[in-house]
Amino acid sequence: MPRFAANLTMMFNEHAFLDRFQAAAAAGFTAVEYLFPYDFPAELIAGKLSEAGLKQALFNLPPGDWAKGERGLAALPERRQEFRQSVKKAIDYGRTIGTPLLHMMAGIASPDDPAAQGSYRDAVAFAADAAGAEGIGLVIEPINGRDMPGYFLDDFDRAAEIITSLGHSNLKLQFDIYHRQVMRGDVLTALQAMMPLIGHIQIASVPKRHEPGTGELDDFRILRELDRLGYEGYVGCEYRPAAETTAGLDWLKNL
């Protein structure tokens, strides 16, 4: 079975963010991911990881003003300057925390707008170059429009085309099984076809985004298929526990 990373943005919400590292380790996780570390100094987060004996799997670049509904800056041409500063900030954090991967969100913009398209391609290339210079991988993630209306990168084939055509060796796809199923279904075929492009995988049940094994897909079959396909990265447990986080971890024992 693949290696799992607890997503500390969604899991262990019974605890304050900085206490979730220890809680994840106590529950048996060896790695974590989360959306954003930027409310805290990078050194503090690095200390929490090392005290808990955890590895960092991934976190996101700063997304703009999340509270105001912003979901990334990459496809927003008028925010280019701020975007480039956000790349620097993420890489500074990444260096201190020791992340192998950064996820860059695209932003709320029409996928049909040529200015957004140009801005996005330019941003992906810029961030991939900058992260690559530090030995860090960059991933982009198609997100379904029901959870995130208006999100620019709302299609797996388009993400694959961008990755392939830009051709940066450290630029990969973040394949969130939950988003794929909501958007298009056909999960196993897409995993097989896109595996060479995949840098990170996340999982949650569909439709409620709860624990794997509680929704409409055979999540365990999909996880076994990842082994068969030779996937060696982490699978981020990016789900909202149906009740208390540790009480819902039995699915890991049933693999």
Ligand SMILES: O=C(O)[C@@H](O)C(=O)CO
């Ligand atoms: O799937 C998601 O929502 C996340 O992986 C993310 O990075 C943006 O919210």
Ligand SMILES: [Mg+2]
């Ligand atoms: Mg995700």
